[in-house]
Amino acid sequence: KNEVEQSPQNLTAQEGEFITINCSYSVGISALHWLQQHPGGGIVSLFMLSSGKKKHGRLIATINIQEKHSSLHITASHPRDSAVYICAAPRGETSGSRLTFGEGTQLTVNP
């Protein structure tokens, strides 16, 4: 069993739909990262959160530390949101240290 698991693996949506990507982790952490990766490889850090909810534009990330579960939501999805979304947890009890990554969710938003 992977330490960080995401679902779904692939997600196709129509423009305007509400998107949810889930992440469960088995390691003990104090923060979780959501990342976005576009074709070509570059990774952009979206959120680092340790409790509750964070919002940035149309993106919302929530986390429940006790249940070891986090979700990334995209409201009013747009084709430019198409990318791979990855959750990652630091190994160790602090918010730092090296990251263990989920396998990613390939999101395709069709116009």
Next chain:
Amino acid sequence: GAGVSQSPRYKVAKRGQDVALRCDPISGHVSLFWYQQALGQGPEFLTYFQNEAQLDKSGLPSDRFFAERPEGSVSTLKIQRTQQEDSAVYLCASSLTRDNHYGYTFGSGTRLTVV
């Protein structure tokens, strides 16, 4: 610089060839990580530097892989006698502090193809 810069962006190597991949982290960033990402997979940890000290190299897959950061800034990942299974995107990430409290900045990666 404004971000983490990696070069080259793409590298095609013949099997058995040695390659060197470069990472220029954000100026002043203490922590530097190398990750390997195979096609369709999430990144996997390779090695970690705190300034010039390589504190963790447990993720390096074999002794053909070597990384250095001699002056605590630019880092080089070297792969000797490349094999086809080395084909992957190699990602570098840096962080301002030792505990990475402020998160990470990733480079665009180097896509290595071994033929």
